[in-house]
Amino acid sequence: MNNLQLEKILNEKLSPQLIKDYAPNGLQVEGKEQINKVVTGVTASQALIDKAVELKADALLVHHGYFWKGEPEPIRGMKGKRIRTLIKNDINLMGYHLPLDIHPELGNNAELARLLDIKVEGGLEGHAQSVAMFGRLKAPMTGTEFAEKISQVLNRRPLHIAPENADKVIETVGWCTGGGQDFIELAAGHGLDAFISGEISERTTYSAREQDIHYFAAGHHATERYGIKALGEWLAKTHGLDVEFIDIDNPV
Secondary structure, three states: EEEHHHHHHHHHOOOHHHHHOOOOEEEOOOOOEOEEEEEEEOOOOOHHHHHHHHHOOEEEEEEOOOOOOOOOOOHHHHHHHHHHHHHOOOOOOEEEOOOOOOOOOOOHHHHHHHOOEEEEEEOOOOOOOOOOOOOOEEEEOOHHHHHHHHHHHHOOOOOOOOOOOOOEEEEEEEEOOOOOOOHHHHHHHOOOOOOEEOOOHHHHHHHHHHHHEEEEEEEEEEEHHHHHHHHHHHHHHHHOOOOEEOOOOOOO
């Protein structure tokens, strides 16, 4: 498959033009024209690039790519080494950030809901492009039980901040994978029993305790493994590409 054709297929599936993002979505570093082998992963770190080189990949498809708003522009240091490695080995880098978070079928939020047995009911922001969602557990749980379920599913024990009523049973849940901790205010405003994000801030603790909502920080990386993995599996199934997901462990 041609590299620009692959980008077109991904753009048609993820519709990046519909959402304002913090980085460009699509082909970020151009490599060889012909794509046979694709490596997928969460972040285009040097370790993931080196693995793509080892596996003789023609394209690296990630959730966290490059050229973020506000980052230094010069291609030097760590950033320079990463891009030199890609160019030297003629590897295409393709990245999809918010479009992959919100995709209703393959997105990070959709995958987390599937894994945790949450029935999606809508977006916390009240529109189709909402990056935070809400829904209902298939079976009510205590905070301790839900923390254990998250731990088993994601293979990472979450940080659980309980409300003042620590015995409050969880039926309704809001969530936003990655750095979505500040959506806890919307979740509390919706009267939800719990909220999940990847990262936590100092202020999040008090929000949970004072607004009668269970909060779970389940890890930025851990909550965002599954969208890019699902996207790669969809590519392999529908377009016959050789796709391999590589998980570079990250405790954050």
